[in-house]
Amino acid sequence: VQSGQHPALTTAKNVETYRRQLRRLGLSHDRRRSVATTDPGYYRWTQWIFLQIFNSWFDPDLNKARRIEELVAEFDTCARTATTGDWSAMSASERRRELDQWRLAYVSDAPVNWCPGLGTVVANEEVTADGRSDRGNFPVFKRNMRQWKMRITTYADRLIDDLELLDWTDALKAMQRNWIGRSEGATVHFESHAGRLTVFTTRPDTLFGATFMVLAPEHPLVDALTTPEQAGAIAAYRAKAAAEDDFQRQNDSREKTGVFTGSYATNPMNGEQIPVWIADYVLMGYGTGAIMAVPCGDQRDFDFARTFALPIVAIQEPSDGRGTDASSWSEAFVGDAPYVNSANDSLDLNGLSSVAEATSRTNEWLVQHGHGEATVTYKLRDWLFSRQRYWGEPFPIVYDEDDNPYSLPDQVLPVLLPDTDQFSPRTFDPDDAQSNPESPLDRLEDWVWIEADLGDGPKRYRRDTNVMPQWAGSCWYELRYLDPTNKQMFVDPANEAYWMGPQGPGHPGGTDLYVGGVEHAVLHLLYSRFWHKVLYDLGHVSSVEPFHKLFNQGYILAAAYQDERGIYVDSFEVVEQDGQYLHDGKPVTREYGKMGKSLKNAIAPDEVCTEYGADTLRLYLMAMGPLDASRPWENKDIVGVYRFLQRVWRNVVDEETGSTRLLSEPAGVDTLRVLHRTIAGVRDDLDNLRFNTAIAKLIEFNNHLTKLGGCPADVADDLVVLLAPMAPHMAEELWTRLGHTASITFAPFPVADPALLVTDSVEYPVQINGKVRSRVTVAADAAPDAVEAIAMADEKVKAALGGNTPKKVIVVPGRMVNIVA
RNA sequence: GCCCGAGUGGCGGAAUGGCAGACGCAGAGGACUCAAAAUCCUCCGUUGGCAACAACAUGUGGGUUCGAGUCCCACCUCGGGCACCA
Numbered sequence: 001v002q003s004g005q006h007p008a009l010t011t012a013k014n015v016e017t018y019r020r021q022l023r024r025l026g027l028s029h030d031r032r033r034s035v036a037t038t039d040p041g042y043y044r045w046t047q048w049i050f051l052q053i054f055n056s057w058f059d060p061d062l063n064k065a066r067r068i069e070e071l072v073a074e075f076d077t078c079a080r081t082a083t084t085g086d087w088s089a090m091s092a093s094e095r096r097r098e099l100d101q102w103r104l105a106y107v108s109d110a111p112v113n114w115c116p117g118l119g120t121v122v123a124n125e126e127v128t129a130d131g132r133s134d135r136g137n138f139p140v141f142k143r144n145m146r147q148w149k150m151r152i153t154t155y156a157d158r159l160i161d162d163l164e165l166l167d168w169t170d171a172l173k174a175m176q177r178n179w180i181g182r183s184e185g186a187t188v189h190f191e192s193h194a195g196r197l198t199v200f201t202t203r204p205d206t207l208f209g210a211t212f213m214v215l216a217p218e219h220p221l222v223d224a225l226t227t228p229e230q231a232g233a234i235a236a237y238r239a240k241a242a243a244e245d246d247f248q249r250q251n252d253s254r255e256k257t258g259v260f261t262g263s264y265a266t267n268p269m270n271g272e273q274i275p276v277w278i279a280d281y282v283l284m285g286y287g288t289g290a291i292m293a294v295p296c297g298d299q300r301d302f303d304f305a306r307t308f309a310l311p312i313v314a315i316q317e318p319s320d321g322r323g324t325d326a327s328s329w330s331e332a333f334v335g336d337a338p339y340v341n342s343a344n345d346s347l348d349l350n351g352l353s354s355v356a357e358a359t360s361r362t363n364e365w366l367v368q369h370g371h372g373e374a375t376v377t378y379k380l381r382d383w384l385f386s387r388q389r390y391w392g393e394p395f396p397i398v399y400d401e402d403d404n405p406y407s408l409p410d411q412v413l414p415v416l417l418p419d420t421d422q423f424s425p426r427t428f429d430p431d432d433a434q435s436n437p438e439s440p441l442d443r444l445e446d447w448v449w450i451e452a453d454l455g456d457g458p459k460r461y462r463r464d465t466n467v468m469p470q471w472a473g474s475c476w477y478e479l480r481y482l483d484p485t486n487k488q489m490f491v492d493p494a495n496e497a498y499w500m501g502p503q504g505p506g507h508p509g510g511t512d513l514y515v516g517g518v519e520h521a522v523l524h525l526l527y528s529r530f531w532h533k534v535l536y537d538l539g540h541v542s543s544v545e546p547f548h549k550l551f552n553q554g555y556i557l558a559a560a561y562q563d564e565r566g567i568y569v570d571s572f573e574v575v576e577q578d579g580q581y582l583h584d585g586k587p588v589t590r591e592y593g594k595m596g597k598s599l600k601n602a603i604a605p606d607e608v609c610t611e612y613g614a615d616t617l618r619l620y621l622m623a624m625g626p627l628d629a630s631r632p633w634e635n636k637d638i639v640g641v642y643r644f645l646q647r648v649w650r651n652v653v654d655e656e657t658g659s660t661r662l663l664s665e666p667a668g669v670d671t672l673r674v675l676h677r678t679i680a681g682v683r684d685d686l687d688n689l690r691f692n693t694a695i696a697k698l699i700e701f702n703n704h705l706t707k708l709g710g711c712p713a714d715v716a717d718d719l720v721v722l723l724a725p726m727a728p729h730m731a732e733e734l735w736t737r738l739g740h741t742a743s744i745t746f747a748p749f750p751v752a753d754p755a756l757l758v759t760d761s762v763e764y765p766v767q768i769n770g771k772v773r774s775r776v777t778v779a780a781d782a783a784p785d786a787v788e789a790i791a792m793a794d795e796k797v798k799a800a801l802g803g804n805t806p807k808k809v810i811v812v813p814g815r816m817v818n819i820v821a
Numbered sequence: 822g823c824c825c826g827a828g829u830g831g832c833g834g835a836a837u838g839g840c841a842g843a844c845g846c847a848g849a850g851g852a853c854u855c856a857a858a859a860u861c862c863u864c865c866g867u868u869g870g871c872a873a874c875a876a877c878a879u880g881u882g883g884g885u886u887c888g889a890g891u892c893c894c895a896c897c898u899c900g901g902g903c904a905c906c907a
Contacts, residue, residue, distance in 0.1 A: 129903080171825045171902080178824070178903050185907085201907060214907090256905085281905040291907045299822090300905055379906060518901080623845075625834060629827090630900085637833065640845040650860090693835070696844035703844095706861085765840045770888045772840050810887050816839050820887050 044414035045480065045490035046472050047396040050105065051407045053534055054397070057102040058154035065154075065537035071102055096404045104151045104534065105385065107405055111285075112384050114143045117430030120388040120437060121147055123469065124381050125179075125523050141433040148386035148395070148466065152530045156180050156378045159529055165508040167549040169628075175521040181379025186363050188292065188372035190265040192276065194224035197265050200287035200377050203297065204366065205349065205358035207269045208342040209315035210292040213276045214258065214304070216284040217241040225276055227262025234259050234278065241280045256281065256304045267292075268371040270344055279304065287377050295332065302332035315342050383527065385469060388439040390423040392467030398450065399462045406454050406461065415463075418447035441465035474524050475531040478511055478546060493542070501542045509543025518552045525550070551689060554630035556621070560599035561588040571601040592632050603633055615727035616642045622691035622726060644699050645730055648723065651702065651711040652734055660716070660737055667712035673756050674704045675715050680752035682722055691726065698722060718750045766791045767818040773800045776817075784811040791817045 056065045074080040075087040082090075082098050090098060100106060112121045117138025126133060127140050152159075160180050163173045185202035190213060197213060215222055217238045226234045237259045258279030265276050281300060282291055295305035295312040305312050312326040316337040322329060324340055339358060342349035347365045349358045366372035386395070394415045396408045408415065420440065428435035441447065442465045450461055476490070483495040502509040516524075525547070532546040561574045561581055569583045574590075581588050595602045608617045619641040625631040654661035667675070678701040685694035701719070705711045711719060716738055724731035724744050735744040759780055764787060766774045774796035778787050788809050791797060801821060808820040 169825085174825055175902055181903090181906070183906070199907080203907085279905090281907095283906075286906050288907095293907085298907075300907080303905095377906085379903095521902080623833095629834095631833065634833070634846075637846050640833095644845085647860095692833095693844080696835075699844055763840095767840085767888070770839095775840080808887060810839095812839060812888095816888090818839080818887050 041414075041484075042473055042477070042480065043393050043416065046393045046468065046476070047413050047415060048410065048490060049476055049531065049535065050393075050468065050472070051396055051410075052538055052540070053150065053531070054103055054105040054405075054407055056104050056534065056538060058104060058151060060154070063158065065104060065534050067538065068099060068103065072099070093402060093404065100405065104154070105148060106151070107146060107148055109144055109146045110149070111142045112145045112147050113140045114145065114433070114435075114437065115140045115430075116428035116432045116435045119425035119427035121145060121384060121386065123384045123523075125383075125526065138430040139433075143433070145437070147384055150383040150385050150530070152383045152527075153378060153380050155530050155533055156182060156380050157376075158533060159526070162508060162529075162533075162545060165506070166510075166545060166547070168547075169550070169552060172518060172521050172525070172550065172552060175518075176526060179380065179522040179526065182376060183378075184374070184376050186359075186366060186372050187288065187375045188268065188366060189370075190268065190274075190292065192221075192225060192263055192265040194221050194263065197221060197276070197290055198288050198372075199290045199292045200375060201292055203294065203355070203359070204362040204372070205339070205342075205355055206294040206297050206315055207267070207292065207362060208339075208344075208349070209294040209296045209313050210267050210269075210274065211272075211295060211305070211311045211313055212274050212293045213265055214279045214282045214291050214293055214301075215261075215276065216282045216289040217278050217280055218284040219278070219289045222261065222278055225261040225263040230260060230262035234261060237278060244280075256300070256307045258304065258308065260308075268366075268369070269347070275310065277304075277308070285381075286379065296326050296329075297332055297334060299332045299334075302329075313341060315339060383530070385472075386464075386466035387469050388425050388437040389467055390417065390420070390425070390440040392469065393472055394441070394467055395464035397464040398452065398454075399464065400459065405464070408452075409454075417441075417467075418444050420444060439465040439467070441467070471524055471527045475528040476535070476546075478514075478528075479535075479541065491541075493540070497542045500546075502544070508545040508548060510545040510548035512549060514547040514550045515553055516550070517555070551628065553627050554625075555594045557592040557630055557632045558595045558599075558601040558603055559590050559632065560593045560601040561590055563588050568598070568600045571599075594630075595633070603635075608638060612638060612642050613645075613729070615645060615730045619645065619695065619727055623695040625692055627689050627691060641695070644695075644702065645727060647706055648702050648719070649730065649734070651705050652716055652720070653737060658737075661710060662713035662716050663708070663710045664713060667715045669756075671704065671708065671712060671715065673759065674701055675718060676752045676756035678722065679718065679750045680757060683749070683752070686725065695726060698726075717747075720744065721747050721750055762814060764791065765816045766794060766797055767816060768797070768800050768821055770818065773797060780814075784813060787811050787813075787817060791819070 053065075055068045057068055057071050058064070059066050071080065075082055081087070083101060084098060085094070087095070087098065113124065113127050114121050115133045115136075115138050118133055118136055122133055122140065126135070128134055128137075131140055132138060133140055160177055160182055163176060166173070183202050185200055186204040187198050187200050188204060188207065190197045190199065197215070199213065201207075215225075218241075222234065222238070237257075256279065258277045258281075261276045261278060263276050264273040266272070267274050281304075282289065291301075293301040293304065293310075294315075295301040295310065296314045297316070302312065304310070312329070314324040314326045314329075314333070316333060316335075317324055317340050318333040319335060319337045320333075322333070336353055336355055338351055338353045339349040342358075346369075347361065349361065352358050352361075363372075363374045367374075394417060396413055396415050397405045398408060399405055418441065420443075422440055422443065425440055426438040441463075448463050448465060450463060451458055452461055453459070454461070479491045479496060479500075482499045483489075483491040486492055500509050500511060528546050532541065533544065535541045536544055559571055559574075561569050561571055561583060563569055563583060563586060569588055574581050574583045574588060576582075581590050593599045593601065605617055608620075616638065620638045623641050624633075624637065649655075652660055652662065678697050681697045682694045685691070685697065701722075705715075705719070720731050720734045720738065721744065724735075724747070728744075732744050735747070740747070761777050762780050763775050763777050765772045766776055774791075774794050776787075776790050776794050778790055782790075788811050791811075792806075792809070797819065801819070804821060806819045806821050810818045810820070812818075
């Protein structure tokens with residue numbers, strides 16, 4: 001399955017068949033929009049799945065999603081207590097609010113990424129490292145807004161752990177692990193006069209070296225900790241930090257800045273009073289927004305301590321011999337080394353040299369004494385799921401007068417987009433951080449307000465005017481492909497089990513093969529795994545994962561040219577002259593990059609198609625290199641595969657008459673051997689997605705036929721069928737001319753005859769000390785001893801040995817002979 | 822800084838630890854042609870040699886092995902991802 005394509009396309013032989021199949025499915029072909037999201041069926045089931053998620057919650061005890069009714073039942077029997085107050089005493093409205101806090105899809109007023117240039121909010125995964133939108137490259141601002149989110153964070157562990165079950169590249173798995181960012185450590189409590197300060201650390205074993213603490217400027221306890229004499233400096237620092245957004249803060253120089261609050265906290269290990277500072281290198285959005293600083297073992301803390309003359313205490317004897325007097329160090333020490341200065345009345349780490357052991361002993365001690373516990377934190381945040389666009393699935397949600405969300409009943413699905421002629425979201429000055437989103441649906445008052453009876457009698461409700469992101473449909477479309485016309489459910493469980501069910505114990509199930517670009521690593525591929533796991537937990541699918549084997553194809557690159565100002569110029573207007581590249585007569589520099597508008601180097605496949613035909617375009621793309629490698633497009637290379645196709649054609653068809661011109665003489669054993677080697681090789685290459693070498697083998701076979709003067713009649717069918725997967729149009733045409741009436745699609749793919757894969761005799765290269773000095777031809781079934789004897793008797797070998805007796809002779813059957821002289 | 826990849830002719834690239842450069846592009850020569858295009862044939866890593874052949878060659882330096890583009894160690898360069906993440 002190729003991302004974004006309808007299944008009709010994967011079986012269609014040509015555009016007409018594709019359109020016909022689409023018509024049969026009641027769909028239309030629209031190049032600008034993916035088929036999936038224009039189909040009311042997809043809208044309907046995407047909304048239905050959304051409601052499944054909305055009406056479920058995550059049970060941490062079972063580590064899985066469950067239906068919301070089960071939570072209500074547990075509240076009723078007091079098996080679980082509500083987070084706010086007494087469930088049995090709550091009013092209906094209070095109960096709604098309580099439940100809404102548990103849902104896997106929820107509305108919250110929290111920091112989101114607002115992109116005024118696009119006019120919509122976007123997910124964390126859609127923001128680039130430099131704080132811009134991945135589409136359009138507009139600035140993105142963190143703002144509190146009321147938006148839909150999905151509780152993907154509850155699946156963080158399973159999303160990491162189940163990567164083990166998948167046949168994906170290590171690079172892609174690493175990207176997902178990285179993005180989820182699980183770090184194991186401990187939370188530790190430090191007492192202060194303003195209350196308990198809790199920090200997260202991955203190195204609880206270094207607690208004895210914690211000589212100060214740093215809070216994020218936004219930390220809620222900063223006000224209470226700030227002493228009157230420090231109030232001015234703290235306020236000024238916080239104001240400065242607030243004026244900068246996250247991205248500016250991170251892009252600023254890494255000079256350490258910060259201000260002392262004037263207060264101290266107690267290091268629970270040794271009772272020392274350590275100063276509490278604020279600094280912008282501590283982020284409110286990660287961990288607890290507060291850190292303990294261990295300057296001897298962390299470079300950032302070390303820099304901070306040096307800048308502000310804070311104490312540094314060594315807690316390890318550095319392995320590089322610099323000694324334990326930290327005042328003489330020029331950098332922090334990181335690594336395994338024996339602990340020193342690390343003991344109190346009830347815990348002694350001194351002398352240990354294993355971080356793992358010291359960590360587990362510290363964790364035990366923290367729990368025993370009530371100072372903390374082992375904890376895991378994640379970088380992953382909940383998924384921002386609403387957008388302020390027109391195109392997208394509307395939320396099947398309405399709000400009552402108290403702004404509580406209600407799901408619409410299944411019978412009214414799909415909620416279709418209302419008619420309008422104003423599709424664009426309102427966009428703003430890209431830098432106007434204070435602007436507010438306006439969905440195109442907001443303007444359609446007639447659509448927004450509905451009268452409905454959702455159990456409380458007929459009432460007026462307001463529709464949700466957001467739409468779902470483009471990822472919603474792609475989160476589950478592969479499931480719909482298994483059962484595209486089903487009107488009763490999104491996929492029949494029997495179909496899902498047949499196509500995607502686990503193939504044995506420990507197998508996660510999922511599609512057999514998924515080909516897609518690596519740019520989806522932490523977008524589509526993360527989101528769809530999450531949805532799939534929710535559907536699995538709720539019992540709708542039998543597979544644990546949506547995509548079992550994933551293959552990342554490389555990008556097609558093209559030359560891009562920059563003028564002296566560094567601005568990209570149209571690559572088609574660049575000429576090469578004496579090894580120099582010129583645009584408008586001025587020299588430009590060349591680089592290779594992903595094709596696209598920004599580099600002005602896109603090549604329209606239509607033009608290649610018009611000039612050479614679709615088969616040539618397709619074949620060129622497959623032949624130019626391995627599927628997973630990015631490689632440059634070279635117009636001048638296309639002619640190579642074009643010539644190959646023409647040679648095949650001329651070997652089969654007489655260009656004068658248009659009828660076949662096959663050799664009536666049956667193929668000789670040489671030709672049959674080449675044919676069957678080709679069959680075996682092409683099969684193997686196709687199985688392993690090595691299209692480039694499969695094509696090379698076909699070219700070799702065809703070159704062999706060209707030398708024969710044409711194609712013997714008895715191998716013509718095989719030649720054409722071998723070619724069919726890669727040049728389907730021409731193969732179909734040749735097939736017809738060879739007298740077949742049924743489509744070549746249904747012709748069986750040739751099978752190699754093992755008898756024709758072996759030869760009577762084998763040419764052995766004979767090496768002396770690893771260098772080829774001669775070759776001998778030996779019967780294929782000759783015993784190693786016989787091969788050795790023949791090699792030793794060879795004139796060139798004798799001459800090269802000069803009468804000396806070899807120390808050793810190695811015969812690799814069927815491969816070679818190596819003589820050690 | 823951390824995590825993934827990748828470095829082979831003029832170019833794109835081939836090579837289960839076993840003849841490095843398959844196949845294609847570009848280039849050179851030839852046949853056909855009045856000529857050109859197209860087509861077909863031959864050559865085509867570097868150096869030396871008329872040649873047979875020899876030496877050197879898969880980013881650099883070591884190692885393992887009868888044998889290394891392939892495996893191991895260190896380094897260099899390029900591409901991608903993440904990053905004041907505690």
